[in-house]
Amino acid sequence: MNKDFTVKFWGVRGSYPTPGADTVKYGGNTSCVEVNAGGRTIILDAGTGIIPLGRELAKKQNLEMLILFSHLHHDHTQGFPFFVPAYMPKTKLHIYGPGGTAETVKHVLEHNQSSDTFPVSLRDMAANKDIQSLRETQVILWGDDGVKVVESSPSPSPEAVVIRIYKSHAHPGGVYHYRITYQGKSIVYATDTEGYVGMDRKLINFARDADVLIHDAQYSDDHYYGCLAGFPSTQGYGHSTATMAGQVAASAETGQLILFHHDPSYADDLVAAQESAAKNIFPDSRAAFERMCIDITPRPFSS
Numbered sequence: 351m352n353k354d355f356t357v358k359f360w361g362v363r364g365s366y367p368t369p370g371a372d373t374v375k376y377g378g379n380t381s382c383v384e385v386n387a388g389g390r391t392i393i394l395d396a397g398t399g400i401i402p403l404g405r406e407l408a409k410k411q412n413l414e415m416l417i418l419f420s421h422l423h424h425d426h427t428q429g430f431p432f433f434v435p436a437y438m439p440k441t442k443l444h445i446y447g448p449g450g451t452a453e454t455v456k457h458v459l460e461h462n463q464s465s466d467t468f469p470v471s472l473r474d475m476a477a478n479k480d481i482q483s484l485r486e487t488q489v490i491l492w493g494d495d496g497v498k499v500v501e502s503s504p505s506p507s508p509e510a511v512v513i514r515i516y517k518s519h520a521h522p523g524g525v526y527h528y529r530i531t532y533q534g535k536s537i538v539y540a541t542d543t544e545g546y547v548g549m550d551r552k553l554i555n556f557a558r559d560a561d562v563l564i565h566d567a568q569y570s571d572d573h574y575y576g577c578l579a580g581f582p583s584t585q586g587y588g589h590s591t592a593t594m595a596g597q598v599a600a601s602a603e604t605g606q607l608i609l610f611h612h613d614p615s616y617a618d619d620l621v622a623a624q625e626s627a628a629k630n631i632f633p634d635s636r637a638a639f640e641r642m643c644i645d646i647t648p649r650p651f652s653s
């Protein structure tokens with residue numbers, strides 16, 4: 351059985367897509383990350399990065415996929431109406447995210463594709479869709495018997511993918527962060543979060559010892575504090591600086607830190623500067639770019 355555990359970035363930008371000559375190096379699509387764990391496909395957010403990912407996935411038949419929304423802001427959902435596998439009748443899609451009721455995710459997706467705003471309704475996308483809003487206390491398991499949402503801390507089989515949730519209030523409306531564990535390795539996806547004074551201690555605990563931490567790093571310190579010419583302070587907007595991301599990674603003693611949700615007004619040189627700022631605090635830091643791949647498959651020791 352394939353035991354690979356990999357991450358691939360398809361959209362790394364926050365707020366709105368930014369095509370153009372200034373964003374070629376890191377890319378201009380909004381948030382979408384593909385995780386593969388033992389042949390199972392988990393998609394984190396459906397910004398416009400999910401559109402090229404969907405074209406790749408559509409080359410296969412009988413797909414089963416799990417899409418997890420961090421939250422339902424536009425830059426995390428806007429690619430979904432163009433996700434080709436959702437139009438394929440043999441696709442099984444589990445679509446989970448936050449919400450005040452079990453129906454919230456479904457209602458938002460339906461609204462995004464109402465007849466006034468989009469030509470195809472959610473119902474007319476042919477895939478078999480299991481859409482749910484989850485509570486923070488629930489755990490997602492994907493084992494040999496399929497995808498299940500359970501209520502309590504399980505002791506799953508080592509072959510299962512286990513996904514836990516931390517609900518953060520450090521973004522307007524709240525946001526879910528996800529920790530995906532497979533074969534003893536973990537990836538934490540913590541986008542759209544603003545660092546607290548003294549850092550988010552719950553996030554530090556949630557991300558402790560993760561192999562990969564994907565963390566919001568939208569702003570430079572100058573921008574955040576209102577010292578960047580032409581830009582107001584962004585304090586309170588619900589996004590972090592590269593410095594904040596580096597501090598969380600250092601405190602949580604994670605493996606590599608991937609800076610994510612780049613500001614749409616930042617050209618490639620500014621995103622590169624973000625990477626340098628994070629490295630000053632946490633040396634194993636990189637700024638995410640489109641098609642970047644990370645392989646954390648556990649390998650047996652060889653002599």
Ligand SMILES: [Zn+2]
Nearest residue numbers: 364365425542
């Ligand atoms: Zn966002």
Ligand SMILES: [Zn+2]
Nearest residue numbers: 421423521542
């Ligand atoms: Zn947001």
